[in-house]
Amino acid sequence: MEIKFRQQYLEDLYEGKKSKEKRFKSNQSLVNQYVKTVKKLEGITVFEQIYQLKSLNFEALSGNLQGLFSVRINDQYRLIFDIVRNTEPPFEVQLLELEEISKHYE
Secondary structure: OEEEEOOHHHHHHHOOOOOOOHHHHOOHHHHHHHHHHHHHHHOOOOHHHHHOOHHHOOEEOOHHHOOOEEEEOOOOEEEEEEEEEOOOOOOOEEEEEEEEEEEOOO
């Protein structure tokens, strides 16, 4: 699956660059889990495979995040993303655009 980073800090974390944000500087475990999660998403060849990876806990979001989706990085954090589909048939998923790392329920 093709991945696009909408936020520069997401790309920097994935590439192993230092982050200026305090929550990532002091939590290398979170960064490692984030990279592992993105690699799982990249490894998906057909979008339906995301349902088979139960550890990701894929879900559609509601409320002010309606239209976006998330997978779990760990029990506390989730990775929020948008799904971009082909505009013509077949309407397959073309890429995932990563939005942010969010603390769940905050």
